[in-house]
Amino acid sequence: AKPREARLLRTPRAPPRKRDDAILGARTRSLALAASAALPSHHQVLRGRLCSVAARGLAEGSSNNSNGAMGGEQNGGAPRTVSIKKQLEQLLDSALTGAFPGKEWGQPVIAATADPKFGDYQCNNAMPLFAKIKGSPGAPKNPRAVADAIVKAIPEHGLIEKTAIAGPGFINFTLNQRFLAEHVGTLFAAGKGIETWAPEAPCARAAVDFSSPNVAKEMHVGHLRSTIIGDAICRSLEYSGVDVKRLNHIGDWGTQFGMLIQHMEEKDLPFDAPVSDLMQLYKDAKVRFDQEADFKKRAQEAVVKLQSGAEESLQRWRMICDASRKEFDEIYRRLDIQIEERGESFYNPRLPALVEGLERTGVAEPSDGAMCVFVEGSEAPLIVRKSDGGFGYATTDMAALQQRLEDEKADWIIYVTDSGQSQHFRNVFAGAKKCGWLDDAKKFPRADHVGFGLVLGEDGKRLRTRSGDVVKLVDLLDEAVNRCKEQIAQRQEEFGGITYDVDHAAECMGYAAVKYADLKQNRLTDYEFSFDRMLDLRGDTAVYLQYAHARICSILAKANVDPDDKSKEFT
Numbered sequence: 001a002k003p004r005e006a007r008l009l010r011t012p013r014a015p016p017r018k019r020d021d022a023i024l025g026a027r028t029r030s031l032a033l034a035a036s037a038a039l040p041s042h043h044q045v046l047r048g049r050l051c052s053v054a055a056r057g058l059a060e061g062s063s064n065n066s067n068g069a070m071g072g073e074q075n076g077g078a079p080r081t082v083s084i085k086k087q088l089e090q091l092l093d094s095a096l097t098g099a100f101p102g103k104e105w106g107q108p109v110i111a112a113t114a115d116p117k118f119g120d121y122q123c124n125n126a127m128p129l130f131a132k133i134k135g136s137p138g139a140p141k142n143p144r145a146v147a148d149a150i151v152k153a154i155p156e157h158g159l160i161e162k163t164a165i166a167g168p169g170f171i172n173f174t175l176n177q178r179f180l181a182e183h184v185g186t187l188f189a190a191g192k193g194i195e196t197w198a199p200e201a202p203c204a205r206a207a208v209d210f211s212s213p214n215v216a217k218e219m220h221v222g223h224l225r226s227t228i229i230g231d232a233i234c235r236s237l238e239y240s241g242v243d244v245k246r247l248n249h250i251g252d253w254g255t256q257f258g259m260l261i262q263h264m265e266e267k268d269l270p271f272d273a274p275v276s277d278l279m280q281l282y283k284d285a286k287v288r289f290d291q292e293a294d295f296k297k298r299a300q301e302a303v304v305k306l307q308s309g310a311e312e313s314l315q316r317w318r319m320i321c322d323a324s325r326k327e328f329d330e331i332y333r334r335l336d337i338q339i340e341e342r343g344e345s346f347y348n349p350r351l352p353a354l355v356e357g358l359e360r361t362g363v364a365e366p367s368d369g370a371m372c373v374f375v376e377g378s379e380a381p382l383i384v385r386k387s388d389g390g391f392g393y394a395t396t397d398m399a400a401l402q403q404r405l406e407d408e409k410a411d412w413i414i415y416v417t418d419s420g421q422s423q424h425f426r427n428v429f430a431g432a433k434k435c436g437w438l439d440d441a442k443k444f445p446r447a448d449h450v451g452f453g454l455v456l457g458e459d460g461k462r463l464r465t466r467s468g469d470v471v472k473l474v475d476l477l478d479e480a481v482n483r484c485k486e487q488i489a490q491r492q493e494e495f496g497g498i499t500y501d502v503d504h505a506a507e508c509m510g511y512a513a514v515k516y517a518d519l520k521q522n523r524l525t526d527y528e529f530s531f532d533r534m535l536d537l538r539g540d541t542a543v544y545l546q547y548a549h550a551r552i553c554s555i556l557a558k559a560n561v562d563p564d565d566k567s568k569e570f571t
Helices: 030-036 041-046 051-056 084-099 126-133 143-152 177-188 221-239 255-266 275-291 293-307 311-334 344-360 393-406 419-435 473-490 502-519 542-558
Strands: 007-009 110-112 121-123 160-166 170-175 205-209 243-248 339-341 365-367 370-373 382-385 412-416 446-450
Touching: 084 110, 084 121, 084 143, 126 143, 143 160, 143 170, 170 177, 205 221, 221 243, 221 412, 221 446, 221 473, 221 502, 255 275, 255 293, 255 311, 275 293, 275 311, 293 311, 311 339, 311 473, 344 370, 344 382, 344 393, 382 393, 382 419, 393 412, 393 419, 419 446, 473 502, 502 542
Parallel strands: 205 243, 205 412, 243 339, 412 446
Antiparallel strands: 007 339, 110 121, 121 170, 160 170, 365 370, 370 382
16 A cells, blocks of 8 residues: 555644643742732733743743753844753852862752742752762761852852752752742843743754544544643744654554454445444444454455555545544644644555564564564563564554654654553664664664553543543533533623623633643643533633633733733833
């Protein structure tokens, strides 16, 4: 079969924007709320974004890549804004040099505090530094003394309100609120703007593999996190200036399609049936495949015809794919996701040559009739060719990685799937290193798996319907929107006769609530999905922050202030 052309799903979307980088460890919103109280009235320029998204990432987000944000120019020559964390690192680097000159102590170790009562940031250099200098002439007597020497050597700077030494030598920093307000104000200063807050691009080109639903199956709640987290990663990289290839590695190939095509042909069913019908047809075909020997044989023959490129089989397969694609497109449109379809079938023509090359170079070797790549640290090998001559997921993933490195010229390849696939991707990456495609000694190219936990119901179990089925993603989005409509209706009297598009408002609230509720979680842990909590006007929710943003807009409107007029400064 000829590889299907990559297809770009174009949906209306705003320019790349700064995201709440929960994936990389965003701070709590307390700092953002404190700073936002002193924001210039240009705050309106964040219209159309979750107001929390820009705010929560301000102090931390600009320092989330290893290169930092130390100057450089962007967007017509405007200098980059140095992040809060980077400024703290600079101060601590100077203090370490001043307190203990003539030594190389490495980078300052700074992290956000776990509890706001201990301040905003914490430096943990004192303990390991004491271990290095202990017993040397004039060395401090304990880690607290080391911490005290570091604190005394910190240069005067308006960033720090106060310092405190805790426990064996932790240095806690409380940031100056006035400095923070002025720092946030640079977002709207002439010649600066939000673009200058972007960190330096970590690489030139990245490929992000996310969402990845299966053809002939409806998208369900299990696709939620990959889709939202993957999009956030893409936006963060794009905002930094990285050329990002957004790839949707859909499951559009395999023996199941021969089985489904044969079943639909025998039942004289249309091949452009809605995806909900295709799901049931797939289940019916699977029952027949398992129970009817004659049908199993015919289905296997149908697989051979499809994989050999028989035009009639390919045409039916395309119709099934198109029916599924309609649903995928609609989900992505609703969530404002831009993604390029690059399914398993795209890599089919590469598989024989890939395996031949692995075998020829000794990377792959025969084992029990199969061709395998044995990698260090894993008992189970990557099976790149089955004993029956077929190819599996490992082969396709190796081919995809090779194509993204050689054809797409990606410096950084990121896979966003649930944590249950971590071992599989460790093996794939190890196989790529064995091939010489990746090298730990080099920063780029590199490949990473971004895993995540499950979405659970409020009972702590996998989120399912009352009948026990997996919750469809379209139903989850519909429920979020409908609940927002109900919430708007209940508060109708507060709007004083203002006319607006209720459906549009409910969609903005509902979709934002779903995204924010996911991104604010710890990425690696499971979380309980609750509509009541995510739509709460009093909690750490998108709806609360949108409501606060709307109130600010109302104040500006009553004051006859045009927040988009950057020729003026407002106080």
